[in-house]
Amino acid sequence: MEEIRVLENEKLRFSKPAMRILENEHRYLTYLMDEWHAIVLWFEQHRILDMEEGHKQLEKLRMQIIDFRVPLKKHTEKEEEHFFSLLGTYIGFEQGPLVGIQEEHREIEGYIGHFLYQTEGDLSLLTLDEIQEAAKNAGEAFEVLTVHFIKEETVLFPMAEQQINRNDLTKLCDKLNTLIS
Template sequence: MEFSPCMMAHDGDVQLCQALQQLKDEHGPLNEQKQQLVDLAQQIGGNTDTANWKEALLTLREHVQSFLANLDPHSEREEGVLFPMMAQYIGRTSGPIAVMEYEHDQAKRNIAAFLENTAHLSDTVDGETAKQLAFYVINAYHILTEHFMKEEHVLFPMAEKLLSAEEKEELARRIREM
């Protein structure tokens, strides 16, 4: 039996190859950033003071942009490499890949809506508007939290079982190139 780096990582009962383990490991820092986002958004949502809503939203906006700078490359590795490789076996129009792509799209739409609506804030942003804008971030948080869990417990183990050793090595190579 030939040694493969895919035998090194371990996820419960399923060992993940290097590339799949990398994708899973990327969730840790993303989860930390995502938690900071939702904490800031919930502070806005729970605030009843006549605080400086614009300043609070701009702070949240900076954190969202930083998060997106880390989320986008991760999503590109999944959408551009992993999903097409898996789709050869399980299809793309329904099932797990369709769900994953839909959730990526929904999270991105919420984040884009927040960024678009906070690009040119007036100095007189009211609390109700601020809370509505913060809800986009809270919604994205919930979508991504569930999404990461599905990837870690369903999609990545499924990929480990579906992909051949050669495909796993190609996956690792293509991810490294991105």
């Protein structure tokens, strides 16, 4: 509960409502990520682990990532369909920051998808090495997501606030103003 209050008390950095929506979604997704990343860290700190506890923690991690994937997918789709397509008309689509950011969306989905593939079926059949490898992929997804959000908030969002005209930002806000959870 304390963590939620911290998020609520932090001020949003961006002034334009459309960017504030995306920034707020990043905060929500980061909150969810922190929950499952704690399990990834548990795996990193417990190299030699009890099989039963390892399977239990892996099941918990799998369920949290499955739940996380839904709002992440909605957020990513909103960015790609509405935000990136508009920003691209101002800065271009062929090169520059949009190309790298969109590639990161695919990379994130790849890590999450690989983790879910590795943990399909009966988890009790997985070896310690397979459990550790799956947890490592979840950790990679967390790291790429964290850096990805920072890039969007330090490069794309300020660029959008400076370059996109007010009328387009208003229309973008209307399109982005939907729930992701």
